[in-house]
Amino acid sequence: MIQSKGYAAQNAKTPLGPFNFQRRDVGPHDVMIEILYCGVCHSDLHQARDEWGGAIFPMVPGHEIVGRVTNVGTQVKNFKVGDLAGVGCLVDSCRTCSSCKEGQEQYCEVHWVGTYNSVEMDGKTPTYGGYSNNIVVDEKFTLRISDKLPLEGVAPLLCAGITTYSPLRQWKVSKGHRVAVLGLGGLGHMAVKLAASMGAEVTVLSTSPSKEADAKELGAHKFVVTKDEKALQGVQNYFDFIIDTVSAQHDINLYISMLRLDGTMILLGVPPEAPQLMPFNLIFKRRRVAGSLIGGIAETQEMLDYCAEHNITSDVEVIAMKDINTAYERMLKGDVHYRFVIDMATL
Numbered sequence: 015m016i017q018s019k020g021y022a023a024q025n026a027k028t029p030l031g032p033f034n035f036q037r038r039d040v041g042p043h044d045v046m047i048e049i050l051y052c053g054v055c056h057s058d059l060h061q062a063r064d065e066w067g068g069a070i071f072p073m074v075p076g077h078e079i080v081g082r083v084t085n086v087g088t089q090v091k092n093f094k095v096g097d098l099a100g101v102g103c104l105v106d107s108c109r110t111c112s113s114c115k116e117g118q119e120q121y122c123e124v125h126w127v128g129t130y131n132s133v134e135m136d137g138k139t140p141t142y143g144g145y146s147n148n149i150v151v152d153e154k155f156t157l158r159i160s161d162k163l164p165l166e167g168v169a170p171l172l173c174a175g176i177t178t179y180s181p182l183r184q185w186k187v188s189k190g191h192r193v194a195v196l197g198l199g200g201l202g203h204m205a206v207k208l209a210a211s212m213g214a215e216v217t218v219l220s221t222s223p224s225k226e227a228d229a230k231e232l233g234a235h236k237f238v239v240t241k242d243e244k245a246l247q248g249v250q251n252y253f254d255f256i257i258d259t260v261s262a263q264h265d266i267n268l269y270i271s272m273l274r275l276d277g278t279m280i281l282l283g284v285p286p287e288a289p290q291l292m293p294f295n296l297i298f299k300r301r302r303v304a305g306s307l308i309g310g311i312a313e314t315q316e317m318l319d320y321c322a323e324h325n326i327t328s329d330v331e332v333i334a335m336k337d338i339n340t341a342y343e344r345m346l347k348g349d350v351h352y353r354f355v356i357d358m359a360t361l
């Protein structure tokens with residue numbers, strides 16, 4: 015076994031603290047990565063506090079991992095020692111169901127193995143995430159990382175990047191489309207950058223006027239304060255797509271009415287209570303409400319290559335490992351531009 019160290023939550027109530035644990039030895043198809051940076055996703059906090067239920071403790075969160083390959087198994091073909099590599103939200107799946115065969119491992123019909131707070135395909139071995147010094151992953155679930163971009167800004171692409179890239183590609187967002195982004199956090203700021211890079215006209219919808227300058231700087235063309243009745247009138251029946259990244263309670267009917275004929279609202283955030291849908295609001299304009307979950311491995315690689323080519327990274331605030339609990343508190347207040355990333359050299 016490989017000795018690893020990281021930061022873990024021992025239960026839902028106590029802060030994260032140092033934790034020593036073991037990872038499996040490098041198998042024939044495995045890649046071992048020395049972790050350099052790990053992004054801090056809002057879902058890390060939800061899971062460490064067991065807000066979604068079923069949490070497995072001790073829990074080492076983190077699924078926005080970039081680092082350098084330090085060892086490879088005898089059968090590994092695509093990685094060698096010294097390469098940059100990344101790991102996102104999933105590290106294995108059944109590999110045989112129809113979703114897996116289509117490269118949509120995140121929709122595996124049997125079981126997909128989360129990078130942490132999950133169990134391996136054996137059904138019992140817990141997985142530990144990227145708030146740690148190293149990780150061992152099958153090369154099929156390991157991503158190639160370009161050396162063109164700053165690594166700390168690349169880490170959040172592994173979750174926030176792919177979560178927003180995948181629906182934009184699924185619905186073929188391009189020039190001529192009007193896209194609204196709801197919520198300007200980790201996901202939202204990536205949605206703005208990516209949708210703008212694909213040629214869409216991007217509008218940020220926000221309750222706070224203070225975010226306008228930031229939104230425009232990220233590449234948004236328009237900014238609408240949703241508390242301003244007059245501004246709202248101007249975007250009735252307007253958008254082709256709304257990317258909804260908000261995980262706090264909000265009235266989605268207000269936003270659905272901004273969709274034009276055949277427009278689609280894409281849900282990426284998970285509010286604590288199910289939204290109340292008004293059927294008339296959908297029926298009269300043939301509008302749709304859809305959801306989307308991260309992305310498959312092939313699409314994640316495509317996204318990373320796209321971002322390297324278009325010079326797209328996440329805007330980050332680099333923190334030391336010991337400051338993770340403070341970072342969680344600040345994240346709860348929305349006090350981050352736009353993603354915390356842990357510099358693993360500080361572990």
Ligand SMILES: [Zn+2]
Pocket residue numbers: 055056057058077103173174
């Ligand atoms: Zn995430």
Ligand SMILES: [Zn+2]
Pocket residue numbers: 107108109110111112113114115119121122123124125
């Ligand atoms: Zn499967």
